[in-house]
Amino acid sequence: MIEEILSYNKQFVADKGYEQFATDKYPNKKLAIVTCMDTRLIELLPAALGIKNGDAKIIKNAGGVISSPFGSAMRSLLIAIYELGVEEIMVIGHTDCGVSHVDSDVMVTLMHDRGISAHTIELMKYCGVDFEKWLAGFDTVEKSVEESVATIVEHPLVPKNVRVSGYVINSVTGELVTVCDRICV
Numbered sequence: 001m002i003e004e005i006l007s008y009n010k011q012f013v014a015d016k017g018y019e020q021f022a023t024d025k026y027p028n029k030k031l032a033i034v035t036c037m038d039t040r041l042i043e044l045l046p047a048a049l050g051i052k053n054g055d056a057k058i059i060k061n062a063g064g065v066i067s068s069p070f071g072s073a074m075r076s077l078l079i080a081i082y083e084l085g086v087e088e089i090m091v092i093g094h095t096d097c098g099v100s101h102v103d104s105d106v107m108v109t110l111m112h113d114r115g116i117s118a119h120t121i122e123l124m125k126y127c128g129v130d131f132e133k134w135l136a137g138f139d140t141v142e143k144s145v146e147e148s149v150a151t152i153v154e155h156p157l158v159p160k161n162v163r164v165s166g167y168v169i170n171s172v173t174g175e176l177v178t179v180c181d182r183i184c185v
Contacts, residue, residue, distance in 0.1 A: 021053045021054075023053055026085055027054070027055060027057050027080070027084060027085070028056075029056055029088075030085050030087040031055065031057070031086060031088050031090065032056060032057040032058075032059065032076075032080040032081075032086045032088075032089045033051075033056050033057070033059065033089075033090045033091075033092060034059045034060075034061075034064055034066060034089065034091045034148065035059070035064040035090075035092040035093075035169075036060065036061070036062065036063055036064040036093065036094055037060040037061055037062055037064075038094060038171065040094075040171045040172075041169070041171065044169075044171070044174050045169060045174070046058075047174065048174030048175075048176065057080045057084060059076045059077065059080075061073055062098075062099050063093070063100075063137070063144060064091065064092060064094070064144075064148070065138070065144055065148055066148040066151040066152060067134075069151055074151070074152070074155065077152065078157055078158070081158065086162075087161070088163045088164075088165075089152060089162060089163070089164045090165055090166075090167060091148045091149050091152070091164070091165070091166045091167070092145075092168070092169050092176070093142070093144055093145045093167070093169070094141065094169045094170070095168065095169070095170050095171045095172070096171050097141055097171075099137045099144075100137055100140075100141060101138075101139065102135065102137025103136075103137070104132045104133075104135035104136050105132075107131070107135045108121060108131055108135070141168050142168060145179045146179055148166065149164050149165070149166040149179075149180050149182060152164045153182045163181070165178070165181040165182070166178075166180045166181070167179055
């Protein structure tokens with residue numbers, strides 16, 4: 001599969017397919033979006049929001065969750081705010097999310113099944129990795145969105161004038177439902 005992608009890429013560059021996507025690093029709408037890595041959202045989310053290439057910084061991870069105030073998603077938001085001029089943040093979860101109800105114990109079992117040794121798991125636990133928290137899913141997408149918004153709004157390094165809002169997008173229709181809308185305090 002990777003070879004097929006690399007071959008396509010060579011042709012894309014040769015045909016100058018990139019020209020239609022030309023923009024700079026600053027988001028035109030001064031917007032950052034935190035959302036899920038779900039494949040259904042790759043084209044649906046920007047289309048449903050009217051977002052074009054160059055309009056927003058889009059940060060994707062499993063569940064669209066800010067799982068740690070000092071994790072990579074929050075780091076990306078801080079860089080977007082201070083270095084790239086972001087003034088508004090949207091946290092967008094989605095219906096039928098694969099992270100919903102993920103069980104960390106099942107994940108560890110699957111790791112063992114794929115050849116990760118019990119010793120490796122125990123060593124990581126000894127080094128401070130809390131698998132129960134780190135690999136856990138969520139019960140409802142709405143609560144997950146609210147918690148991520150709260151983590152951003154309450155973060156000591158996020159300026160007070162940044163608007164942070166939370167939504168759930170229907171992964172079939174693209175309909176957006178508001179969960180919460182806050183200004184950092």
